[in-house]
Amino acid sequence: MTGPIPARIPAIVMAGSRPGPDPLLAGTGVATKALLPVAGRPMLAHVVAALRASPHIGPITILAQDSAALAAEPALGGFADLHFADSGQGISASLAAALPVGDAPLLVTTADNVLLTPSMIAEFLTGAADSDVAVAMVERGVLLARYPESKRTWLRFRGGWWSGANLFRLRGRRVLPLLDFWGRIERDRKKGLKIIAAFGPALLLAAVLRLITIHQGVARAGLRFGLKAKVVPMSEAEACIDADKPVDIELIEKIFEQRSR
Template sequence: MSAPIPALVLAGSRPGPDPLLDGSGVSTKALLPIAGDAMLVHVVGALAASPLVGTITILAQNSARLAAEPALANLPGDIIFQDSGQGISSSLAAALPPGDDPVLVTTADHVLLTPSMIAEFLTGAADSDVAVAMVEREVLLARYPQSQRTWLKFRGGWWSGANMFRLNGRRALPLLDFWGRIERDRKKGLKIIAAFGPWLLLGALLRLFTIQQGIARAGLRFGLKAKVVPMSEGEACIDADKPVDIILIEQIFAARRAS
């Protein structure tokens, strides 16, 4: 069995007001309560429960505010709090382990994360420099037809991100630098694809290749072996972005408790 992989949890706040926080009494999204606990507690709890995960580093502009959350102190494992920058890419670049050691990256609003999802992703990502967890639309809609996601259309399916990434340490720095220039368009699928070049955009528009082939080609631009890891659980791509997401997430937690 390989050594546990360190995890980075992106728990910062984006610029501007967050409608999720209106009337909540909390000042940052990571501490918004869902199903009885702060979002961040659910995510760190899932990571700490996975035997595949080692040290957990929580990145936020004001990490001391998150470190004061009492429920986090009750979780097992080695949890570190680190102040981050304003952007996702620059914060990740500063927190990467030395050399090419792999790291797992997820987000504080990935509240439905489970150890089984972590295991499925890391197993599928093992032979890559960069791996991205994604869910195909039919997998999600088969169980949650009311869920609304941002979809990328490729040959063989429509895909949505599942907020898990595996990066081979500092080999990923060129990709993170590139992402820093386009992350403001992260919810605009075609703009993201177009940023990798006209041939990738044309191939996506004409559905000339699968998303696995598209990600592999995008990785080659940076000399990286990149891959998509398809997730078998639709819940993997349901994060807490909008009030309607929280309603669905609360329902899923209730169903988990009932079972």
Template structure:
């Protein structure tokens, strides 16, 4: 069995400093190590035997479909999205409860091994989120700057990989649409799930696994954190320094 994948490849409102002087019209097509970000991500998905059809979501999907680096890759589908992440994703979900794998166009260091580790850990969940604990990342890449969620037993950063069980997650996506503007503000996100979850996070009364599980219960969902063993899983291309680090990692991969 394979899982369908969705790649969120749209642009957020407002200017993106990464695009200044680059000549790229959208972040997904910004070159990294000689290829647009999106090409690296789609090729990693296509190289995984666990991934089936791939849908690319963007405000102007025809622009992505014209990218030469995607030519010849099987089972790619292009769909226009709206302005919001949650509403666009909700519209792209299957008509039933079939699971989908979701990632982003800036998840440039994605590999088949990262995909496999995540999907094994996410199996049978309604919602699964890939995350990297700070010690795992800093052991290899101490210069990497991420946004950390602090819980009992560790500090965690998201890895832009999600497994969603089809339309069962629509209430969660509707909720996320109301708070996604605060996606980089960890405590605001936690507070939106209720005062008990916020208090527990501030006082570190529970682990992130317990916190995510409790958040899922609010929507009747079995929600799970999948801890990733490779620090690269949470290094996405948000800042110029990220791209420098990503290109160094890619050069090392090619050399080996």
């Protein structure tokens, strides 16, 4: 089931740095991943441009450990309704502090989601409109049909293999218990079975035995917190290609070149 998109919801861009050295920054002279140039612009500028071009997005807040350094980036000058805030300890704590009061929805994405487009935003928000928590994902066949060379982290469920697309919708402060829980397990975000196991042995067994689809699995995980949670399948393969590794950036720059033709 889908519903209408609420008019201009706020967006958060997670633009902080994870602990430890980032191999993408080695030898570049760039202090933070969000400002690493891709296709001639800092990663973060691509993401903000896509959000600002969407008729469904209102104020945009950039969250990072040193938001002042990002605010000083010239490529971000001129964007309307753009705000900067220092993040807390961990992704979940930072989001909890940024959530609006009441039941207002919020879009969350990341600074390395550089291939984001207004059409992706519209597709995701349309599919997520009736949920408390929604996550965008791409099925493996969709990605490999366009970019067979792309390597992603996959979650295997009945009916398909899925990879995250760095788009999330959260509705109100009711999601705080889920964010608190995620804060305790987010270090294993790239280890699919560990994440599933954290929601209990029944869900893990059902996933391992391929007894449930990813839609059913996410819905069950949400019910643990009294939330309506759902997966929004994305039709564009580029939605799950983010800039994690040098090979990702090579592919992203090829895609930008194709888009410019």
